[in-house]
Amino acid sequence: MTRPPPDAAAIARALAQFPELADGAASPLTGGLINATFAVRAPAGEFVLQRLHPIFAPQIHDNIAAVTEHLRRRGETSPRLLTTTTGARWADLGALGIWRAMTRVPGVSFEAVRSPAQARSAGALVGRFHATLADLDHPFTVRRTLHDTPAHLRTLAEAVAQHRGHRLFAEVEPLAKAVFAAAETLPPLAPAPLRVGHGDLKFNNLLFDETGPEGQGAARCLIDLDSVAPMPLHHELGDAWRSWCNPAGEERGTSSFDAEIFAAALAGWLEALTFPLEPVERRNLVHGVEWIALELTARFAADALHERYFGWDPQRFPAAGEHHLHRAKGQWALHQATLATRELRAQLLLR
Structure with missing residues (x-):
């Protein structure tokens, strides 16, 4: 089941582990599906404090530090991990969980793309991220297994087999068969x-300049770096386009794929790259978004029955399963929409 949020005592103990958070006040930040996240205002500045989900090994912070330090050395904006009173990059509080803190980069995030111009700026940021990290020398000894579609399909099959008595089974089973x-x-x-990639490029993991008219600021920073690692670009950008090109956002039951947003994001990304793409990468990029939307459909559908992984909104849904089923239906609609735009995407990627 989904972990309950940390209580005030746990938050206070976590704050005490990081000297830069001394005398800080924490308030919840919403929007994430996995980690419990808090904004911290302290005399030393503004920070983000997080309790990690158990799916993450704490050693991922060695990867995060390598990536963010490399980006900052090259002039890119990126958060900085704080160290604990013992000099560690994370605090292990036993039953209270693994905690980390980092500087809070000023900016605003969006649940959905506002315009092709914003998509182009987002694509350019991701292109700079990939280009800057192309020469990063880091072993990435701890990696999450990302986008293992066969494994997620097996998990869905197991969920359907194990939860025939679940209240949502009658809705999940036909969706699973379609998947x-x-x-x-x-x-x-x-x-x-x-290629060294971000690993979770949903649109609200990009921060934009908040000066000027809303939605017109330039993309300036990637956040939520738990999954940074070498990965194929069809996984990295397939997940990005799945999120960016769906104007309804991830929380609506109906979805579509905006080809104009796709074209703008692709153009911005290609312009920022400093290395040539191999032909196999271009071919795979055509189908990556189709696979990723299908994979996420399977993941949400499985958790509609398991009710143990993704976070959920109790203000909108009676229980976790209902929220996850709602998300699964949205991703299934998006998968179908990607198929309708395959020819256009292929023309842009393979020319």
């Missing part, structure tokens, strides 16, 4: 080079 059938028809993704 399994779709997986049999999509073109396979060929082995491709690994």
